[in-house]
Amino acid sequence: MADNQPVLNPGRHRLVMFQESALFPWLNTFGNVMFGLRLKPGLRNSERREVAKFFLHLVGLEKFMEANVHELSGGMKQRVALARALAPNPRVLLMDEPFAALDAMTREQLYGDIQRIWEKRRKTIIFVTHNVREAACLADRVMVMSPTPGRIREIFEVDLPRPRDFNSIEIAQHAAKLTAVLKGFAEQEVAVVS
Amino acid sequence: MRRTLLALLFFVGLVAIWTAMVRAKIWSPVLLPSPHNVLDYLISAWRDGSLVSAAAVTLRRLLIGYFIGLAIGLPLGLLTASLTFVEDTIGVLALGLQTLPSVCWVPLALLWFGQTEGAMLFVVIMGTVWSVVIATDTGVRTIPPIYARAARTMGSRPLHRWVHVILPASLPYLISGMKQGWAFAWRSLMAAEIYVTILTGFGLGHLLHYGRELNAMDQVIGIMLVIVVIGLLADKILFSPWERFLHRRWGTGRV
Numbered sequence: 344m345a346d347n348q349p350v351l352n353p354g355r356h357r358l359v360m361f362q363e364s365a366l367f368p369w370l371n372t373f374g375n376v377m378f379g380l381r382l383k384p385g386l387r388n389s390e391r392r393e394v395a396k397f398f399l400h401l402v403g404l405e406k407f408m409e410a411n412v413h414e415l416s417g418g419m420k421q422r423v424a425l426a427r428a429l430a431p432n433p434r435v436l437l438m439d440e441p442f443a444a445l446d447a448m449t450r451e452q453l454y455g456d457i458q459r460i461w462e463k464r465r466k467t468i469i470f471v472t473h474n475v476r477e478a479a480c481l482a483d484r485v486m487v488m489s490p491t492p493g494r495i496r497e498i499f500e501v502d503l504p505r506p507r508d509f510n511s512i513e514i515a516q517h518a519a520k521l522t523a524v525l526k527g528f529a530e531q532e533v534a535v536v537s
Numbered sequence: 538m539r540r541t542l543l544a545l546l547f548f549v550g551l552v553a554i555w556t557a558m559v560r561a562k563i564w565s566p567v568l569l570p571s572p573h574n575v576l577d578y579l580i581s582a583w584r585d586g587s588l589v590s591a592a593a594v595t596l597r598r599l600l601i602g603y604f605i606g607l608a609i610g611l612p613l614g615l616l617t618a619s620l621t622f623v624e625d626t627i628g629v630l631a632l633g634l635q636t637l638p639s640v641c642w643v644p645l646a647l648l649w650f651g652q653t654e655g656a657m658l659f660v661v662i663m664g665t666v667w668s669v670v671i672a673t674d675t676g677v678r679t680i681p682p683i684y685a686r687a688a689r690t691m692g693s694r695p696l697h698r699w700v701h702v703i704l705p706a707s708l709p710y711l712i713s714g715m716k717q718g719w720a721f722a723w724r725s726l727m728a729a730e731i732y733v734t735i736l737t738g739f740g741l742g743h744l745l746h747y748g749r750e751l752n753a754m755d756q757v758i759g760i761m762l763v764i765v766v767i768g769l770l771a772d773k774i775l776f777s778p779w780e781r782f783l784h785r786r787w788g789t790g791r792v
Contacts, residue, residue, distance in 0.1 A: 355692030365687040370707040379691040413788030
């Protein structure tokens with residue numbers, strides 16, 4: 344259920360960011376961000392272009408509008424994917440381990456980016472991760488799930504001030520609490536930033 | 538510049554070896570004419586218009602047949618990749634018929650259509666369609682499913698997905714399939730023209746055939762050169778722009 348409507352199909356109100364960027368190689372960066380916007384009715388094309396530019400600016404890639412996908416680094420690709428997912432202004436953003444395939448440095452930079460962007464856009468993000476610290480760093484609420492069947496087992500509130508530093512002691516303490524619960528049964532948890 | 542120069546050097550070398558072999562008189566000049574003789578033939582055939590009109594007739598057949606073949610093959614390939622029923626029927630048929638050398642269509646085409654343009658077109662289309670079907674099918678099946686899934690989450694419906702995701706994503710395969718189709722179309726048409734004399738038009742294959750009948754080796758080699766050059770030009774004009782686009786976007790093409 345979302346907004347009192349049962350959720351039956353994928354759709355543009357619930358955009359997904361995957362583990363791989365899933366950018367389209369036949370389009371350049373700008374074209375990729377425009378793809379989702381073109382599917383959103385009720386906008387003029389000039390407005391769509393403005394929105395696309397705004398979000399590329401937001402993820403810090405306005406200089407790479409014309410770049411081809413193969414010319415971007417892994418972190419840049421995920422940022423374009425983020426811009427593509429944010430641009431049509433979905434109600435909820437679903438992120439499925441979006442940083443799992445990135446190296447540690449890039450990932451930590453993206454934790455900062457995503458918190459900064461979240462401060463600006465205030466979007467509900469459902470963020471699936473296996474990384475406990477990542478959950479503690481990004482989430483307002485962490486839902487710990489059990490493996491097969493995937494059920495929510497416990498819910499934690501993380502009420503630390505933002506922006507949070509991935510390497511801070513408080514995050515580590517929260518992460519330790521989560522890990523203790525996880526060791527009981529689970530290998531997967533879901534974090535909700537709302 | 539350096540590249541052009543090296544390539545030029547290569548071809549000059551090739552002609553030089555040819556000339557040297559003629560000079561050495563290993564074979565009779567009837568069997569191996571000099572480059573000079575071949576050039577003479579080409580110039581005279583150009584002047585009397587026979588070369589130009591034959592090339593025009595051949596190209597017209599080739600282009601019409603090829604584009605009809607594409608128009609049939611592309612949608613069929615999309616269908617075989619998406620519907621199991623079509624895969625099990627047309628797909629199997631395409632796989633089988635692709636292995637059939639296109640010359641084998643000539644007797645059938647003659648009996649069905651007589652000595653007409655229709656027979657020529659039929660052979661070219663049969664030569665093109667099946668390889669295009671198979672290339673398109675492979676292309677669509679090779680697309681990472683994540684593209685279609687990503688498009689779905691952005692609200693893309695099936696028809697939109699076909700046009701804006703599946704087709705462009707399989708473009709590298711489609712282009713190579715179209716190239717292969719072009720090569721097959723050329724082959725089929727030359728086979729048909731060499732085997733069949735038809736009264737509605739005198740193509741390059743016929744010039745080649747009569748060159749043999751008249752023992753005119755300068756004509757045979759000259760026409761073969763023309764066929765090669767047309768093939769090269771077609772590649773540059775029809776496919777190079779697409780391939781450059783692919784290499785730029787996908788970052789392929791150089792090791």
